[in-house]
Amino acid sequence: MNRRQFVRTAAGAAALLATQRRAYGYAVSPSVPKFNDPLPMFGADIPILSPNTTRYPGADYYEIVAGAFRQQLSSGLPATGSRLYGYADANAPNFRALGGAIIARKGTPVRIKYSSQLPAQHIIPFDPTIPMGPGIVGAEQNRIAIHLHGGLVPWASDGGPFHWVSPTGAVVGSSNVNWLHNDANALTNDLFYPNDQSSRFMWYHDHAIGTTRTSAYAGLATGYLITDAADDIVDAAYPLAGGKTFILVFQDKVFYNPARDPGFGNVAGPTTLNGAAAGDLWYPYIYEKAIWKMQGNAKAAPIPSAIPEMFGDTMLVNSRVFPTVSVDKGAYRIRTLNACNARFLNLKFVYADASGKEPLGGYLAPTVAPVNAWMIGTEGGLLPNPVQIFNQGRPLNPANLIPWLQAPAERSDMIVDFSQCASNSKVLLYNDAPAPYPVGAPVFDFYPGAAGNPGAAGIQPGTGPNTRTIMQFAVGAAAGLPAALPGLAGANPVLPTVPDPLNGGLKLAANVINGIAVNPVAKEITLNESFDAFGRLEQLVGTNISIGKGQFGRRYMDPATETVQYGSIEIWNVYNLTADVHPMHFHLFNCMVLRRRLFRSFNGTPAWAGLGRGPDPGEDGWKETIKMWPGECTTIAVFVEHPMPAGKYTRDAGGRPQVVVPQAPIGGVSQPPQTSTLPASPRPGINGDEYVYHCHILEHEEHDMMRPLVAR
Ligand SMILES: [Cu+2]
Incomplete structure (x- = not known):
C-alpha cells in the first residue's frame, strides 16, 4: 500500500466534499491586483x-x-x-x-x-x-x-x-x-x-x-x-543593499467582501464583530457541511464555530498582498517562514508570461525559471551542508516533486541564485501544494479557471484571489553576487547517525552520545481524527494505548502522558492514523528525522509495509516542526537540553534553576543583583516543567491536537 492508497482508504480525509458553497463560502476576497506593491x-x-x-x-x-x-x-x-x-x-x-x-x-x-x-x-x-x-x-x-x-x-x-x-x-x-x-x-x-x-x-x-x-x-x-559567528560568515557573503535582512513571511488571508457575505459584520452568537468593514480580515465562522465532514446525525454546530482548517484565498508576503521585489542577476540569502494557519506551500520559481503576472505556460504546466537554490538551514539553524533544491529551476532529483514543501511553521534558510534568468524577466514564486495537504479540495485552490473550484469563474488573470502565484521577482539586467556556498561543516553539530538496515532510514550511531545514554524505551505516539460533541471533526494526539473502542486520541486537557528528562536523548515513534500531513511542533527540544515507514494497520503496534526511508533533502539538521505523513510512522531522535544549564545558572536548595539578574543603578546608586528562582508548574498533574507539543495547523492545535510535555 502506498501513501496515496492509504489516504484513500483512511477513515477520514478532512475536506473532500466540496462541490458546492453557500453565498458566504470561502472565496470572498475582492479582486486585488497582483504584483503592484513592493515587498516590505x-x-x-x-x-x-x-x-x-x-x-x-x-x-x-x-x-x-x-x-x-x-x-x-x-x-x-x-x-x-x-x-x-x-x-x-x-x-x-x-x-x-x-x-x-x-x-x-x-x-x-x-x-x-x-x-x-x-x-x-x-x-x-x-x-x-x-x-x-x-x-x-x-x-x-x-x-x-x-x-x-x-x-x-x-x-x-x-x-x-x-x-x-x-x-x-x-x-x-x-x-x-x-x-x-x-x-x-x-x-x-x-x-x-x-x-x-x-x-x-x-x-x-x-x-x-x-x-x-x-x-x-x-x-x-x-x-x-x-x-552568531557562523551566521555572520554567511551574511558577509551575501550582503543586501542597506543591510536589510531578506526575510519572506508567507500568509494566506481572506479580505471581507460585504457583497459576498452580508452577515459577517453581525455574526450571531457570543460575538458580534462591531462593524467589520470591507477589506477587513474575514475568517470562516460556519461549520459548512458542504465542505467539512460531520459525524452521522450530529446536531448543528454553533455559530460562530471553529472549523477544521482555515485556507485563505489571497497570498501575502511580509504582510503585503502579492508583492514584487527587484533583484539583480545574482545570489541572495533568503530566510522564509510559512506563517499560514493551515496551508502548505510547495514552492518553485516559474517565469511569468508577457503580462508579468501569470505563469508562462499556464497554471498546470508553468515554465520553470532557471533559478538555482540551496537550502542551508531550517528551524534548528544551519544544516551540516548546503542542500541543492533546484538546479536550473528543476528539482535536483526529478522524482521528488516537493523539494521545497513548507508546512505551516516550517522555515528555510536559502541561497537563491537568479543569475541564469533572462535579463529583465519576471519570475514568480509559485505554489501548487493541495489544501488540505496532501489530498486537497478544489474549493481551496484559487487561480483563473481553477478546476473544480466553483468560485474560479470570478478570478481574473492579473488579480487575486490566487493561492498559486505568491510573489514576483523582477530580475534586472545587472550582474549580482555569485552563489558562493558557505562551508557549514561543524557550525551546528548534529547527533551522529548511521544507516539502519533492519528498519530502513537512519538510526543513532551509538547508544551513548557525548556521554548521554539514549533512552532505551521509545515513546509511541499516535495522531488521530475523531468527532467532537457537535459532530465536528477534531484532531487528537495520543499514545499507542487504546482509551477504548479502538481510539487512541487524547485531548489537551487529559492528563499528561509524555515526560522527558533534561539532558537526555530519546526516540519518538509517531504514527499518523489520519489522512492529513500534520506538521508536529515540539516546544523545548529540537529533533532529527531518522526514518519514515509505512504501516498497513495499527492496533497499538504497527504492521509494517516494508522498510522505511531516511530524512528528505534538507531534513538532515535540527528541526522542531516536522511533517508527519498519513499512514507512516515518523521516527525522530529528540535531544532535551536544559534551557538554563547548571554550568551557567545556579540552583537553589531544591535544585530549581536560578537567574541572577544584574540591576541598573538607581539615581547613581548601584543596586545588588536580584536572584529569581524558576518554580515548577503549578498546574495540577504536571509536577515538573510544563511545555506542550502540537500540530501547527492552528485549527488542529486548538481542536484538539495538542498535548502537555513535562520536563524534569
Ligand atoms: Cu494537524
Missing part, C-alpha cells in the same frame, strides 16, 4: 525593535504591547485599511503588520515585558465551545500569551496555552507564575530567553488557549532572529 522589508518597512540595554545590564530588554490597528495591505484594498492585530514597542507604539521583530545575539539574553491593548471583543469570530480549560470566558478574548517558537527557554517563559494574561494583568492563565519580577507591582507578564542557541530564524506569536488560531491570523506573529 524587515528593518525598513517592518519595524525591528531596539533593545534597552541598560535596564538589565548584559541583557536586551523589550517592552512589547499587543494592540489593534488599521493598515492598508494592498493598494487594491480600501485606503481605510484592514483591521489587524500586531506587536509594537510599548513605549512608542508604532503598529505595523508583522511589526515588533527582534534580532538577538547568541549568548545575550532577551527579557520581555508584555501587555495587551487588544479590544475586549476579538476581531475574528470567537467560538467558546472548543476546549479552553476552566475559568476562561469570552470577556478574555483579549488575553495574550507570547510564545517564542523554536526557543530553548525556561518553561515559565515559554508562553504556552495557559501562560496568558488579560490586558490589566488582573486575570492570568493557570500556568502563569511570577518569578522574574521582584518589584511591588509584580505581574506575571515577563519573559526570559537565554538565547544559548545557534543562529536560526525563529518567530514569536500568540499561543493563548482558545484564541491562538484567530489571534495569529489577526496578526500576532513576527520574526525573531538569533545570529
Whole structure:
C-alpha cells in the first residue's frame, strides 16, 4: 500500500466534499491586483525593535504591547485599511503588520515585558465551545500569551496555552507564575530567553488557549532572529543593499467582501464583530457541511464555530498582498517562514508570461525559471551542508516533486541564485501544494479557471484571489553576487547517525552520545481524527494505548502522558492514523528525522509495509516542526537540553534553576543583583516543567491536537 492508497482508504480525509458553497463560502476576497506593491522589508518597512540595554545590564530588554490597528495591505484594498492585530514597542507604539521583530545575539539574553491593548471583543469570530480549560470566558478574548517558537527557554517563559494574561494583568492563565519580577507591582507578564542557541530564524506569536488560531491570523506573529559567528560568515557573503535582512513571511488571508457575505459584520452568537468593514480580515465562522465532514446525525454546530482548517484565498508576503521585489542577476540569502494557519506551500520559481503576472505556460504546466537554490538551514539553524533544491529551476532529483514543501511553521534558510534568468524577466514564486495537504479540495485552490473550484469563474488573470502565484521577482539586467556556498561543516553539530538496515532510514550511531545514554524505551505516539460533541471533526494526539473502542486520541486537557528528562536523548515513534500531513511542533527540544515507514494497520503496534526511508533533502539538521505523513510512522531522535544549564545558572536548595539578574543603578546608586528562582508548574498533574507539543495547523492545535510535555 502506498501513501496515496492509504489516504484513500483512511477513515477520514478532512475536506473532500466540496462541490458546492453557500453565498458566504470561502472565496470572498475582492479582486486585488497582483504584483503592484513592493515587498516590505524587515528593518525598513517592518519595524525591528531596539533593545534597552541598560535596564538589565548584559541583557536586551523589550517592552512589547499587543494592540489593534488599521493598515492598508494592498493598494487594491480600501485606503481605510484592514483591521489587524500586531506587536509594537510599548513605549512608542508604532503598529505595523508583522511589526515588533527582534534580532538577538547568541549568548545575550532577551527579557520581555508584555501587555495587551487588544479590544475586549476579538476581531475574528470567537467560538467558546472548543476546549479552553476552566475559568476562561469570552470577556478574555483579549488575553495574550507570547510564545517564542523554536526557543530553548525556561518553561515559565515559554508562553504556552495557559501562560496568558488579560490586558490589566488582573486575570492570568493557570500556568502563569511570577518569578522574574521582584518589584511591588509584580505581574506575571515577563519573559526570559537565554538565547544559548545557534543562529536560526525563529518567530514569536500568540499561543493563548482558545484564541491562538484567530489571534495569529489577526496578526500576532513576527520574526525573531538569533545570529552568531557562523551566521555572520554567511551574511558577509551575501550582503543586501542597506543591510536589510531578506526575510519572506508567507500568509494566506481572506479580505471581507460585504457583497459576498452580508452577515459577517453581525455574526450571531457570543460575538458580534462591531462593524467589520470591507477589506477587513474575514475568517470562516460556519461549520459548512458542504465542505467539512460531520459525524452521522450530529446536531448543528454553533455559530460562530471553529472549523477544521482555515485556507485563505489571497497570498501575502511580509504582510503585503502579492508583492514584487527587484533583484539583480545574482545570489541572495533568503530566510522564509510559512506563517499560514493551515496551508502548505510547495514552492518553485516559474517565469511569468508577457503580462508579468501569470505563469508562462499556464497554471498546470508553468515554465520553470532557471533559478538555482540551496537550502542551508531550517528551524534548528544551519544544516551540516548546503542542500541543492533546484538546479536550473528543476528539482535536483526529478522524482521528488516537493523539494521545497513548507508546512505551516516550517522555515528555510536559502541561497537563491537568479543569475541564469533572462535579463529583465519576471519570475514568480509559485505554489501548487493541495489544501488540505496532501489530498486537497478544489474549493481551496484559487487561480483563473481553477478546476473544480466553483468560485474560479470570478478570478481574473492579473488579480487575486490566487493561492498559486505568491510573489514576483523582477530580475534586472545587472550582474549580482555569485552563489558562493558557505562551508557549514561543524557550525551546528548534529547527533551522529548511521544507516539502519533492519528498519530502513537512519538510526543513532551509538547508544551513548557525548556521554548521554539514549533512552532505551521509545515513546509511541499516535495522531488521530475523531468527532467532537457537535459532530465536528477534531484532531487528537495520543499514545499507542487504546482509551477504548479502538481510539487512541487524547485531548489537551487529559492528563499528561509524555515526560522527558533534561539532558537526555530519546526516540519518538509517531504514527499518523489520519489522512492529513500534520506538521508536529515540539516546544523545548529540537529533533532529527531518522526514518519514515509505512504501516498497513495499527492496533497499538504497527504492521509494517516494508522498510522505511531516511530524512528528505534538507531534513538532515535540527528541526522542531516536522511533517508527519498519513499512514507512516515518523521516527525522530529528540535531544532535551536544559534551557538554563547548571554550568551557567545556579540552583537553589531544591535544585530549581536560578537567574541572577544584574540591576541598573538607581539615581547613581548601584543596586545588588536580584536572584529569581524558576518554580515548577503549578498546574495540577504536571509536577515538573510544563511545555506542550502540537500540530501547527492552528485549527488542529486548538481542536484538539495538542498535548502537555513535562520536563524534569
Ligand atoms: Cu494537524
